[in-house]
Amino acid sequence: MRLTIVEYPNKKLREISKEVKVFDAKLHSLLDSMYPIMIDTNGIGLAAIQVAHPIKALILNIPDEEGEQPKENLLELINPVITQQDGETVYQEGCLSVPKFYEDIKRSETLTLNYQDRDGNTQTLEADGLLAIAIQHEMDHLVGILFIDKLSYARRKKFEKEYKRMLKERKSS
Numbered sequence: 001m002r003l004t005i006v007e008y009p010n011k012k013l014r015e016i017s018k019e020v021k022v023f024d025a026k027l028h029s030l031l032d033s034m035y036p037i038m039i040d041t042n043g044i045g046l047a048a049i050q051v052a053h054p055i056k057a058l059i060l061n062i063p064d065e066e067g068e069q070p071k072e073n074l075l076e077l078i079n080p081v082i083t084q085q086d087g088e089t090v091y092q093e094g095c096l097s098v099p100k101f102y103e104d105i106k107r108s109e110t111l112t113l114n115y116q117d118r119d120g121n122t123q124t125l126e127a128d129g130l131l132a133i134a135i136q137h138e139m140d141h142l143v144g145i146l147f148i149d150k151l152s153y154a155r156r157k158k159f160e161k162e163y164k165r166m167l168k169e170r171k172s173s
């Protein structure tokens with residue numbers, strides 16, 4: 001499956017993703033095609049809507065202590081639901097759909113999650129650190145929310161200006 005990353009301000013990113021009900025070869029093929037895109041673009045997480053498939057599916061691969069992302073650490077979360085969250089943490093986030101832009105974003109520090117794996121089996125996951133942050137970031141994508149939506153008015157204004165300039169420079173080069 002050939003996929004390309006949808007970038008802001010494409011309105012596709014505002015779509016609400018639908019629950020996955022069929023765990024078939026088509027879903028597996030989508031997940032398998034998302035993985036190399038995420039790795040090639042140095043991402044740690046990617047939601048299906050970011051490759052124009054509005055379904056509740058996302059993948060994550062948090063770098064280990066050596067900064068490597070071996071495939072055995074790949075997490076595939078289908079229909080994720082956060083059942084518990086606690087604490088507060090701030091991390092400088094980026095997004096494959098908002099390239100070259102990073103901002104401090106406040107998130108819950110720990111969370112518990114129910115989800116289904118690629119075969120439809122229900123799983124539970126407890127997360128903290130960067131994994132918990134990335135899960136919240138990717139789950140926001142499933143409801144059409146981007147991390148830049150969480151910026152203050154002034155920082156958002158600054159972002160829009162800088163992002164527009166970046167897009168213009170990219171077009172002309």
Ligand SMILES: [Zn+2]
Nearest residue numbers: 094095096097
């Ligand atoms: Zn993102």
